[in-house]
Amino acid sequence: MRWEELDREPCSLARTLSVVGDRWTLLVLRECFLRIRRFEEFEQRLGIARHVLADRLKKLTEAGVLEKTPYQERPRREEYRLTEKGLAxxxxxxxxxxxxxxxxxxxxxxxxxxxxxxxxxxxxxxxxxxxxxxxxxxxAMTAEPGPGAPAGFVLPQRPSNKAVDK
Amino acid sequence: MRWEELDREPCSLARTLSVVGDRWTLLVLRECFLRIRRFEEFEQRLGIARHVLADRLKKLTEAGVLEKTPYQERPRREEYRLTEKGLAxxxxxxxxxxxxxxxxxxxxxxxxxxxxxxxxxxxxxxxxxxxxxxxxxxxAMTAEPGPGAPAGFVLPQRPSNKAVDK
DNA sequence: CAGATTGGGTTCCAAAAAAGAACTTGTCAA
DNA sequence: TTGACAAGTTCTTTTTTGGAACCCAATCTG
Structure with missing residues (x-):
């Protein structure tokens, strides 16, 4: 499975990871929750390569997790803030x-x-x-197919092995 | 910052991500919670490259998240199960x-x-x-330094900007 | 008893992603 | 006119993946 296919998997974990599941994104979001909002601050605090940071901020913005809002015009400067989806x-x-x-x-x-x-x-x-x-x-939890399950979806059965099941 | 340095960061999120923060590990763990335990099953269900899977299972085992236990001798076959640390x-x-x-x-x-x-x-x-x-x-949450904070640790202050703060 | 099968890997090569550093752009201030 | 600042983009090198083939020990199968 390739990374770009992840968001089409019939699994909410896989779909979530298609947004936040790479090496840096959750650390970027940690900074957001500490109220860091500007490019240079993210870079300095995380020690992330600038183009990787630019890419992650763009993807998070496209995913609706962050929004880019100007904090000054002339020269235009923008900051990244968590949306409701991000706060969630x-x-x-x-x-x-x-x-x-x-x-x-x-x-x-x-x-x-x-x-x-x-x-x-x-x-x-x-x-x-x-x-x-x-x-x-x-x-204390069991899983079962939900309304969005693909046709013929089968959950794995508990294996019927004779393993050391103390 | 390089990936191997992550576990020494003074941040519990970074340390957690040093164990589960790569492209595949959380999907492997999803399978574990669905009671998948064997190499071949992980591979078939996830479509992960075999050597990447072998590497992830080894690292999770070394981290104490999974444990490798034999389910038969002659030929010896092993399976991977969640430990208490993994279940957590x-x-x-x-x-x-x-x-x-x-x-x-x-x-x-x-x-x-x-x-x-x-x-x-x-x-x-x-x-x-x-x-x-x-x-x-x-x-409704604020962060403050804990007992494991490095000396001179300072949390970022809320920025005093004039941003559009509707 | 030769040959295929099974489970759990390792090896090799090509492709993709990340690290690190330098370069760009618009605007203002000295 | 030079420098600084914020926010990127570009370039080259190193790491990680993806994909396929190969290995090996211990059974099954004919």
């Missing part, structure tokens, strides 16, 4: 961040903490069920 | 998936639905605050 990526970034805090921080602990303005506490994310409100975990 | 990535995958369901599904709707065994409903994830339980959104 926050839970995904937060989930990746929390995993890093938990599994990739050394004994020093996480480099950054996040405070919830609403309640005033330092917090992390808890992924809960939209229907019953309980915390979700992988073992 | 579920909220992140789910958040990316939900974003795709919401923004990347056409009018047909999402290709896959997820059912919560505990409550029996088709559900999506709601990211909530670990302290107050309210749903989290980007605008």
């Amino acid at each position: 990526l926050y839970p995904a970034l937060l989930a990746l961040l929390d995993w890093g805090d938990k599994f990739m921080s050394g004994k020093e602990g996480p480099p950054l903490l996040r405070r919830h303005k609403t309640c005033g506490h330092v917090v992390h994310a808890v992924t809960t069920c939209s229907e019953c409100g309980e915390a979700l975990d992988a073992r | 990535l579920y909220p992140a995958l789910l958040a990316l998936l939900d974003w795709g369901d919401k923004f990347m599904s056409g009018k047909e709707g999402p290709p896959l639905l997820r059912r919560h065994k505990t409550c029996g409903h088709v559900v999506h994830a709601v990211t909530t605050c670990s302290e107050c339980g309210e749903a989290l959104d980007a605008r």
Whole structure:
């Protein structure tokens, strides 16, 4: 499978990755959530090659995740801001961040903490069920074809092997 | 910045991406959550080049996200299974998936639905605050240096520009 | 018992993407 | 008239992928 075909896959993860799934895009978005908005700032903070940055900003803008708005005319200068669609990526970034805090921080602990303005506490994310409100975990979930599934779509069956299934 | 330096960045997102942030790894993990466990199955379902797959499985195993266990001797055959550390990535995958369901599904709707065994409903994830339980959104959060922050670490200040801030 | 098959890889070459540095463009200020 | 600034673009070199072929040990198959 080639990268440009990813957005046509019948899978919402693949489609999301067709927008944010390359080496740099999520780091660019991290900067956006820290309110970085200008080309030079992204470049300096990330140490990304300028043409790669230009390409990513263009693709994110075309995807409707960022929007380019002028902050001055003469000479015209533009900045990149998150749209609602971009802001909606926050839970995904937060989930990746929390995993890093938990599994990739050394004994020093996480480099950054996040405070919830609403309640005033330092917090992390808890992924809960939209229907019953309980915390979700992988073992309590099953997948099934949805309305957008292609005809004849079959989910893999749980393998009937005799593996060491302690 | 080169890719191998990513795991030393003082940022949990960068560190997480040093494990799952390349073109293929999250798709491999999607298969793992669908209980795909064998080399040939990954290859056939993903259409990934074999040596890239071998490399990704090795790296995920070294990172402690997957573990390689024999499912038969003579001839010895092994399969890859998610560890607890790997299962802990579920909220992140789910958040990316939900974003795709919401923004990347056409009018047909999402290709896959997820059912919560505990409550029996088709559900999506709601990211909530670990302290107050309210749903989290980007605008209600602020970042601050944590215990693992490098000395002299400064967060970017909100830019004091005169941008069109409707 | 020779030959094909299966699972899980490795090797090789060509194509695509990223790194790094230099060059461009429009505008203003000294 | 020269320099600086912001935001790119162009060029060359290195890394990563994609695609196909090959390897190998241990069964099946005839």
